[in-house]
Amino acid sequence: MxxxxxxxxxFCFGVVNAIETAERYLENHDELYCLGDIVHNNMEVERLEKMGLKTITHDDLAQMKNATVLLRAHGEPPSTYETAVKNNITLVDASCPVVLRLQNRVLKGWENIRKMNGQLVIYGKEGHAEVLGLDGQTDGNAIVVGSIADLDKIDFTRPIELFTQTTKGKEGFAAIIKAIEQRIEAEGTEIPFIVNDSLCGAxxxxxxxxxxxxxxxxxxxxxxxxxxxxxxxxxxxxxxxxxxxxxxxxxxxxxxxxxxxxxxxxxxxxxxxxxxxxxxxxxxxxxxxxxxx
Ligand code: SF4
Structure with missing residues (x-):
């Protein structure tokens, strides 16, 4: 057989970069704090923990002072950077460049759509680290939808700008776009609906x-x-x-x-x-x- x-x-290049950054740091240091699991794989986390990686939460970060903390590929909201400055924490930022670019697009998208009294919608998993980082660009004003069942959170009489978490599937994203279009049509109003395909090619x-x-x-x-x-x-x-x-x-x-x-x-x-x-x-x-x- x-x-x-x-x-x-x-591993995609974003995860490779985060892990190699941690490994390089731990070659010369005994420990490194990582904000959240460095990768969503317990066995890889355990391997890195044996080398000195220590996983912490956002609550831990708020209590820490004068430490060095790695930011993983998922990216972080602005509040994390503010906490680091306040607590004299040195950040080793391994946020994936694809996510950082998306954060910037969400920030600009929010500036644009809020001027139109619109809503910024993220197709993604509520509470997922990347989604929290994206929502942070809107000061927590984004509407997160995980499935068509969540679309009731949206007001279909006001402009909508849509983004997606990088790791969602193409088919699910296409279904959400179609369902939003149908709901707008059913409402009978002509509102701007801006779609940003922010899926990661990896x-x-x-x-x-x-x-x-x-x-x-x-x-x-x-x-x-x-x-x-x-x-x-x-x-x-x-x-x-x-x-x-x-x-x-x-x-x-x-x-x-x-x-x-x-x-x-x-x-x-x-x-x-x-x-x-x-x-x-x-x-x-x-x-x-x-x-x-
Ligand atoms: S955005 Fe793409 S390359 Fe970056 S960490 Fe996510 S899946 Fe990997």
Whole structure:
């Protein structure tokens, strides 16, 4: 039986940059605080914690003084930078450049739409770190919608400017745009509706590759942390194509019943927050299981 690891899976450049920044710092220092999980993958967080990384919360940050704190790829709202200045905290800013550019676009979008008595809407996960950073550009005035069911939060008689969290799926974003257009039409008013496609190519470009990979293998083992947004999206892409797709966060979660004597190939793939070493460990475990089956 063949076990294939998807070479297109694994960390995106934003996550690579954050992790390498932490590793470089820890080569010369005993510890580094990180505001929130550096990556939505517990096993990678544990590896870095062994090197001296200490994960803290925003409440911890508010209490700290004279420390050095890493900002991860998701980006932070302006209030975090203000707290750092107030508490004499040195920031090692590993915010992804794609997210920083988006924050700037949201800031400008908000300045524009508020002049029109409009609303800035973010298609994303309420409470997600990146969404909090984007909402911070609007002083907390953004309307966050996670699904079509949330659209009642929007006033369809006032102008709307729409952005999306970088890691959402193209299909979900298209569905939200269509649903908003329908609601505006139903209202019967002519209002400006400005759509900003702010999806990150590092995630959305993976979907077609993942479809192809899922079709080529009999069974798919998708590796990701439970908290990863892009992990949820990319796993749904695998499931769409291959019904024998399974989600695991670690090699221990692999169930031998997923593989049968007729299974000729198993594909191992993952999210932009999944380390390659973890996918390799999963592939090894699949090999152990299938060789004794
Ligand atoms: S998914 Fe895109 S925006 Fe998010 S960290 Fe990776 S490269 Fe940056």
């Amino acid at each position: 063949q076990i294939n690891i998807d070479t297109n899976s694994g 995630v959305s470009n993976r979907a077609p590759q993942m479809r192809e990979f899922s079709a080529k293998n009999d069974v798919i083992v998708f590796v990701s942390g439970q908290k990863s947004s892009n992990g949820k999206y990319l796993y749904s892409v695998c499931q769409e194509i291959n019904k024998r797709s399974y989600f695991v966060s670690s090699p221990d979660e692999i169930d031998p019943s997923w593989f049968s004597a007729e299974t000729n190939s198993v594909g191992v793939c993952g999210a932009t927050s999944t380390p390659m070493w973890l996918m390799e460990n999963v592939a090894k475990k699949v090999e152990e299981i299938t060789s004794t089956n």
